[in-house]
Amino acid sequence: MTVISIPADSLFGIDNLPYGVFSTADEGRRVGVRVGDSVVDLAKALGDPEAAVFAQPTLNPFMAQGRDRWVAARAQITELVSGEIDEESVFAVDDVTMHLPITVADYVDFYASENHATNLGKLLRPGSAPLMPNWKHLPVGYHGRSSTVVVSGTDIVRPCGQRKAPTAAAPTFGPSVRLDIEAEMGFIVGVGSSMGSSITTDQFAEHCFGAVVLNDWSARDIQAWEYVPLGPNLGKSFATSISPWVVPLQALEAARIDTPVQDPTPLPYLRGEEKWGLDIDLEVEWNGDVVSRPPYGQMYWSPAQMLAHITVNGAAVSTGDLLGSGTVSGARKDQWGAFIELTWNGAEPVVVDGEPRMFIEDGDEISISATAPGSGGGRIGFGEVRARVLPAAGGTQPPGHARA
Numbered sequence: 076m077t078v079i080s081i082p083a084d085s086l087f088g089i090d091n092l093p094y095g096v097f098s099t100a101d102e103g104r105r106v107g108v109r110v111g112d113s114v115v116d117l118a119k120a121l122g123d124p125e126a127a128v129f130a131q132p133t134l135n136p137f138m139a140q141g142r143d144r145w146v147a148a149r150a151q152i153t154e155l156v157s158g159e160i161d162e163e164s165v166f167a168v169d170d171v172t173m174h175l176p177i178t179v180a181d182y183v184d185f186y187a188s189e190n191h192a193t194n195l196g197k198l199l200r201p202g203s204a205p206l207m208p209n210w211k212h213l214p215v216g217y218h219g220r221s222s223t224v225v226v227s228g229t230d231i232v233r234p235c236g237q238r239k240a241p242t243a244a245a246p247t248f249g250p251s252v253r254l255d256i257e258a259e260m261g262f263i264v265g266v267g268s269s270m271g272s273s274i275t276t277d278q279f280a281e282h283c284f285g286a287v288v289l290n291d292w293s294a295r296d297i298q299a300w301e302y303v304p305l306g307p308n309l310g311k312s313f314a315t316s317i318s319p320w321v322v323p324l325q326a327l328e329a330a331r332i333d334t335p336v337q338d339p340t341p342l343p344y345l346r347g348e349e350k351w352g353l354d355i356d357l358e359v360e361w362n363g364d365v366v367s368r369p370p371y372g373q374m375y376w377s378p379a380q381m382l383a384h385i386t387v388n389g390a391a392v393s394t395g396d397l398l399g400s401g402t403v404s405g406a407r408k409d410q411w412g413a414f415i416e417l418t419w420n421g422a423e424p425v426v427v428d429g430e431p432r433m434f435i436e437d438g439d440e441i442s443i444s445a446t447a448p449g450s451g452g453g454r455i456g457f458g459e460v461r462a463r464v465l466p467a468a469g470g471t472q473p474p475g476h477a478r479a
């Protein structure tokens with residue numbers, strides 16, 4: 076037997092206990108919980124028949140069991156990791172491989188930051204009002220591609236596609252030259268809803284299992300040409316990265332705050348009694364240099380409003396649905412969550428490792444991390460979503476079409 080020691084300044088203290096899916100050299104994927112710098116194999120450590128749900132390669136079966144079970148399991152795990160534990164079920168975090176924690180069902184990405192939406196409006200639609208007339212009445216979103224959601228550490232291949240400079244006569248095909256990130260939080264649906272029903276904002280905690288850090292990779296040149304009038308498609312569908320540890324909603328109680336004042340008052344279905352603004356601080360690193368610290372607490376629309384909105388028409392949501400918050404951008408420039416904003420569409424370079432930079436170059440490595448207040452008086456961490464960008468794949472170009 077052993078006792079798990081937690082470093083005093085750990086972001087993975089007993090008030091966090093995020094879930095992930097890991098494997099080791101001699102055993103395949105199963106669910107673990109992170110404590111300090113250790114990963115506990117839950118099925119093995121708990122050993123009871125109910126714990127068989129953790130011997131699965133994805134969190135979905137556990138998430139589908141619902142909130143009473145999430146609360147009970149958290150209490151049981153808290154007790155387990157606070158006492159003596161079989162050392163056979165404890166691994167150093169550096170000795171395990173982390174995998175995509177969930178089987179992603181549907182993926183919807185929102186646009187919930189007023190600062191980001193205003194910046195993008197100015198950059199993409201100069202001369203018109205930055206916010207569209209609907210923006211303060213509903214959380215705007217688009218459907219993303221769930222099959223290309225990948226876990227932190229997965230290399231991202233630069234996408235190819237059509238793009239057309241405003242002054243060019245015709246589009247050309249080739250690797251994106253304006254590859255960007257979007258620093259976001261992702262919210263995971265644990266318990267779905269059936270078609271014909273809807274979820275109120277105050278039912279959020281019954282349905283949302285937890286949160287991850289998310290990078291919505293965006294090819295701005297492909298996006299700017301394709302998006303009218305139906306919204307982003309291939310400019311974003313090539314990859315979305317998420318962090319491996321899912322922080323349960325129960326761990327975020329101390330982070331709950333009001334959203335900024337919503338004026339005009341939203342329609343009744345977007346109102347509620349519960350506070351679902353979240354005081355989460357993000358940090359964006361570009362090749363190891365911190366280039367931005369986006370504050371989630373300034374987001375205009377809450378995740379509870381996003382979930383209420385996508386079900387208000389009777390659409391069903393499912394276990395494993397992923398809701399991207401939209402880029403987190405604060406009021407100040409050093410809080411903007413995308414390089415298109417930080418460089419003002421490639422006009423004002425950001426200094427990375429002493430060099431002026433605009434968009435992502437091959438070989439660049441991007442990491443986004445996040446922390447929040449924990450219930451123990453300190454902070455809890457989400458860990459990071461990190462990835463390296465590889466050159467565009469050869470041969471993706473149709474024969475006879477020159478790259479430009």
Ligand SMILES: O=C(O)/C=C/C(=O)CC(=O)CC(=O)O
Nearest residue numbers: 185186187195199257401402
């Ligand atoms: O305003 C637009 O046309 C496009 C905006 C985005 O690219 C942002 C997006 O994906 C949503 C977000 O992350 O906030």
Ligand SMILES: [Ca+2]
Nearest residue numbers: 257291401402
């Ligand atoms: Ca996005």
Ligand SMILES: [Mg+2]
Nearest residue numbers: 291311314315
């Ligand atoms: Mg994406």
